[in-house]
Amino acid sequence: MINIENLTKKFGEVTAVDGLTFSVDEGEVFGFLGPNGAGKTTTIRMLCCLISKTSGEARIADYQIGKATDSLQIRKMIGLVPDNVGLYDDLTAFENLDFYGKLYECPEERRKENIERFLKMLDLWERKDTRAGSFSKGMKQKLALARALVHEPKILFLDEPTANLDPESAKTVRDFILEIKKQGRTIFLNTHNLDEAQRICDRIGIIKTKLLTVGTPEQLRGSLSKPKTEIRLAKVTEDLVSALRKLIPNKMEVSGDKLIIDVNNPDKENPSIISAITSTGGQVREVTQIVPSLEDVYLQIVKETK
C-alpha cells in the first residue's frame, strides 16, 4: 500500500529524513518510532503530499508522491490526524466533520451516516452540537480521529495520537485505533509510546533521520539481547555463587537476593539451572523469565547511533 525507496528530505543544509526505504502492506498497522526531531512528522507530511521530497521515491497505492497530478488522488484516499489536532473551535463537532466531509466530496447521505457512526463510536454523539473549543483534550483528539475517517480513507496517518492524553482518553483512542484496524484500514502511526506501539502495531520502524530497523515487535525484541532468567533465592552467599559459577557456564549477575542469568533457550536451560542451585544448597523462592522489552530495544538502537 505504501512503498518508500530512498526517500530523503532536506531543509537547506539540514537533512530531516535520510534515504528511507520500507513498505507498508494493506491492512497493516505500521508504527514509526523515534526521538524528537527524528523525521517522523516530516515523513508523514511527505507521504500526505503536504511537503515535497528532496529525492527518492514513494508510492501510495498506484500514485506517486511529488507528482502534481497524483497528489490530489493520494489526498483523497488518506486521512490525517496531525500532532496538533487543528479543529475549528468555533464550529460544533458536527460542523467540523461536515466541513471535512464536504471537502472530501463525500455524498451528503453517506457523510451524515459516517458522522453519526464515528461520533457514536467515540462517545461524542451527545455532544455533536457543542463547539469543539469547549472540548477536553481527549475529546478533541477523538473528534480529530473522526474527522480523519469521515470519508472512509484507505490509509490513516496518525501523528502521536495519544500524546499528552490522560490514561483513560489514551485508552479510548487506542481501542478505537484497534477497531479501525479490524476494518482492514492501513494505519501509519507515529508514536513515542513504546507500549502503545507494541500493543497496536503489526510492524515497527525505528527512525533517527535514517531508518535504523524494521520488524514485528517480537522480531525487534528478539533481535538485540538474549533472554534472562531471574531467580530469587532465600539467601545468596558468596560460597553459593562461586559454587554455581563452576556448575553454570552462562553469564550470571547477582542483585541482592536475586541471580540474573543469561539463557539461550529458557525451556531447556532453566531446569538444569534450578537443579544446580538446589544441589548446592540454594533455596529457590521465585523464577521469572525476563524478555527484553521494546523499550530496551529502542533505547539500545537509538543509543548505538549516537
Added chain:
Amino acid sequence: MRISKAWIVAAKDMRIFLRKKYLIYSLVALPLIIGIGLPLVLHLVGAKKQALNGTALLSVMNAFSFFFGIGAGVLPIILASYSLVGEKIEKSLEPLLATPITDSELLLGKSIAAFIPPVCAIYISSIFFMGLSNLWTHNILGYSYFPNWNIGLILLAVVPLAALLSIEWSVIVSSRATDVRAAQLQSMLVIIPFFIIYILTEIGAITLDTRTIGIISGVILVADIILFFLSTKTFQREEILTKWM
C-alpha cells in the same frame, strides 16, 4: 480550479465570522458610521446650520463618497487577517491542506469569505448614505445629488478593487504574523493611500470626478495584479507548513 471547493471553505469561514462578536461589530460599525454618521454630519453642519453653500456641500459629499473606498480597504483586512492567522493559531491548516483541495482553491475560498461580507455591508450602507444625504441636502441643493457617476464608479470599481487589494496584502502580512491583532494593524498600512486621497479631496488639492476615480481605480488594479502574484507565491502549502507555522 473548482469553485465548489473554494465555496465550501468560504462558507465555513463565514459561519465562523458570524460567531465572533468583534468581527460582527466591526462589520456593522464602520458601514453604520459611513451610511448614517456622515449624512448626519451633512445634516447637522451643512444643511441645518447652513454652514456650507451648495458648491461646498457638493465637494464635501464627493469627499465623503470616498469613505466607501476606505471602508472597503479596512473591513476585509479584519476578516482576512482573522481567517488566515486564526487558522495558524488553531493549527488547522495542516489537516485542511491534507484534504483534496489545491492551494489556489483554498486561497480563493478565504478571499471570497473576506470579500463578500464587507462589500455587502458597504453596499447596504451606501443605500442609507445616498438616501439620507439626499433627504438632508435636498432643501439646499434643490435636487437629489445621489446616485451619480462618481459614487457609482466608487462603488462598482474602487470598492471591489480596494477590497481585493486588502485581502491580498493581508495574505502576505499574515504569513509572517502570529497574532491576529498584529496582522490587522500591519495590514492597515495598505489604506494609508486611501486616506491621503480623501485628505487631498477635502483640502481641494484634487477633484474627485469620474476621471480621477478612474485613474485611482486603474492604479489599484495594477497594485491588485502585483499583489496577486506575490500573495499566491506566499500561499504555497510547503511554505505555509514549514515557514508560516
